[in-house]
Amino acid sequence: MLCLGIGAASSLLNSCKMPHYANGKIEGTKLFVALDEFYDVSKDGKKVERKYILAKHDSLHFPICIYRISENKFNALWMQCSHQGAELQVFGDTLQCPAHGSEFNQNGVALSGPANKNLRAFETTVEKNNLIIHLV
Ligand code: FES
Numbered sequence: 001m002l003c004l005g006i007g008a009a010s011s012l013l014n015s016c017k018m019p020h021y022a023n024g025k026i027e028g029t030k031l032f033v034a035l036d037e038f039y040d041v042s043k044d045g046k047k048v049e050r051k052y053i054l055a056k057h058d059s060l061h062f063p064i065c066i067y068r069i070s071e072n073k074f075n076a077l078w079m080q081c082s083h084q085g086a087e088l089q090v091f092g093d094t095l096q097c098p099a100h101g102s103e104f105n106q107n108g109v110a111l112s113g114p115a116n117k118n119l120r121a122f123e124t125t126v127e128k129n130n131l132i133i134h135l136v
Pocket residue numbers: 081082083084085086097098099100101102113114115
């Protein structure tokens with residue numbers, strides 16, 4: 001999708017925002033991401049919730065897109081296309097592949113091909129002030 005931003009609807013503008021990257025901490029097979037990463041501060045000083053963030057770590061080949069579905073429910077999706085393995089890009093509720101155009105929703109379900117398999121999804125748990133992504 002081309003993000004022109006001129007005369008576009010606000011949902012389109014939201015999808016054009018740069019995604020927020022969060023550096024995670026790995027212990028064993030767990031990736032820890034601070035829940036604070038899901039919040040930003042607006043220009044007028046208000047706390048604003050982010051619908052999704054991208055978690056990364058030097059040892060991971062791809063980022064993990066984490067959608068916040070509700071207060072304690074998250075979808076953590078490996079950002080490697082299930083078609084031929086290209087890194088996906090996130091645009092709001094949709095993950096898109098720059099290689100051949102496949103699209104996935106925030107549950108990792110393939111919406112349009114050529115990919116016909118869903119994305120790899122990880123179990124998540126919340127512990128204290130962290131989201132834990134179980135990498136197995
Ligand atoms: S690698 Fe993603 S659609 Fe082909």
